[in-house]
Amino acid sequence: MYAAVKPLSKYLQFKSVHIYDAVFTIHSKCTVALLLACTFLLSSKQYFGDPIQCMRDHNDMDFIHAYCWMYGAYVSTNITYTPDPFGHERCKPGGLGGTVPMAQRRYLRYYQWVVLVMLLQSFVFYLPAFLWKIWEGGRLKHLCMDFHQTAVSKERSKAHLGVLVKYFTSDYKETHFRYFASYVFCEVLNLGISIVNMLLLDVFIEGFWTHYVDAFLAVYSGDWEMWSSITKRVFPKCAKCEVVRFGPSGSDSSMDTLCLLPLNILNEKIFAFLWVWFMAMTFLAGLKLFFRMITMFNSGIRFHILRARARLMPKSHLQRALQNCSFGDWFVLMRVGNNISPEMFRKLLEELYATQSQRKPPPGADEI
Incomplete structure (x- = not known):
């Protein structure tokens, strides 16, 4: 697993000259590293198994797994979870037995896209940092690099201090205004990405933000059974899949199978952490923009x-x-x-x- 996330260590290394402030760094670089790490975890089958495993006494299980993965499993309001003799919860078909009307089915297709969505999120969150790195053009590195070598050459540092004095006593007001405006645009983009991300995530996982508010309130009150009940509605661990097959005469026949979604045991915890992280990022980005407005005026x-x-x-x-x-x-x-x-x-x-x-x-x- 370390080999999978090792490339992120180079990405998170601190540079000698910081072109981003703390909030910008957390919003872009840390969030991107977090999303990429979650992507690696969810795509590592050797640690957490296949994303869907269906139970059926049939020779063509590879076909059934692929079919249920592509066309989606579904749940209904009659799914129940009952404890086994050892006190662990198990999936019970309950209301899944028999035919479930189409109107009562809620298809779970988000698990097909979780990895890709996280990867896309990482690219979008990195966009402001990428733009600022281009627009900044190495100005701060040019102005400050020599000061990090003072222990080696104090004379060079003193000479560079004179260059800085000459630079700041020259008229660069228009250049500096564009420099500042570009940075503020990236800060606004950070806030906009955070807000849009929250809205789209609620569409991608139905009622995500609302359900997890209740889930965290349950954790705060110490009611772990309520936490488990709420997270199962967002990330169910088992679902039903209806496989349609065609016989030699061309007539179709359907068969039901119960499928386990092992990655949802990891998804519910990853997205619980991301819920807090995205909320904090949105708050910090808004607070930093508010502070920027105050300093402007x-x-x-x-x-x-x-x-x-x-x-x-x-x-x-x-x-x-x-x-x-x-x-x-x-x-x-x-x-x-x-x-x-x-x-x-x-x-x-x-x-x-x-x-x-x-x-x-x-x-x-x-x-x-």
């Missing part, structure tokens, strides 16, 4: 955030260092500050203060 908050990162640099010095600094400039400066040590970031701001002090401030210069 409140210059005082931006100033105090930057000052906290600069180890409480004197307010007057920081105001002079940031004179005529647009919101896009502030955003790029904060991204640089998140990729270098606080001490080096304060040195950068002090150098900006010294440079700006030698200049005569333009009339009406605005501060963040």
Whole structure:
């Protein structure tokens, strides 16, 4: 199993320069790794068996398994689960015996698509990170890479500090605004993907969100029997399959068989965890976007955030260092500050203060 998920370890390795913040990283990279790991688990037959196993005294069992897999098994409201003498639950045909009217059948075809849906989800959740990696274009790596080699060459780090001072005292407002707008677009895309994912998942697995609310309430109250009863309605462990065959004369005949869905014992736990994970991702993405809106319209908050990162640099010095600094400039400066040590970031701001002090401030210069 480790060999199957080993490629994900390289994907999750931390880079020396972080182009995403914490929420972005959790939403894209961690969620993608989680979905891919679940995909590997559900597709590993050697650990959890075949997705469907039908019981029938017939020589052509491979045909029956394939038929029930393609055309779907079904359940009805009369399915019951009774404990065996050892206290374990077993599937009892109960209401599945005899002919079940078509109106009372609920076909279970989602298990055919679970692996593919998770794989598609991983691609969609990675989309914002992929777009930002293209649009970012290695700017932060170019600005911050040398600071990770300070123990090797302090002179090179000092020279690069001068390059950064020159960069931030130049006029890149339009470039930085596009940089910021692209990042915000990706954050909006993160939130949109989370919301749409929740809606589509409820369609894919009927009543998924509603049922699991009751299931988690049952777990909170310690009622494990209720948890088991609710999860069986979402992910039943056994179902009925009607196999239609044609005889030599061309007339059709149908036969019923009881099928087990072994992977549903794993699905109910995987999707319980994903229920919590997707809810948390949607909340964090919305909270981060709300915080982004506040920083856009409140210059005082931006100033105090930057000052906290600069180890409480004197307010007057920081105001002079940031004179005529647009919101896009502030955003790029904060991204640089998140990729270098606080001490080096304060040195950068002090150098900006010294440079700006030698200049005569333009009339009406605005501060963040």
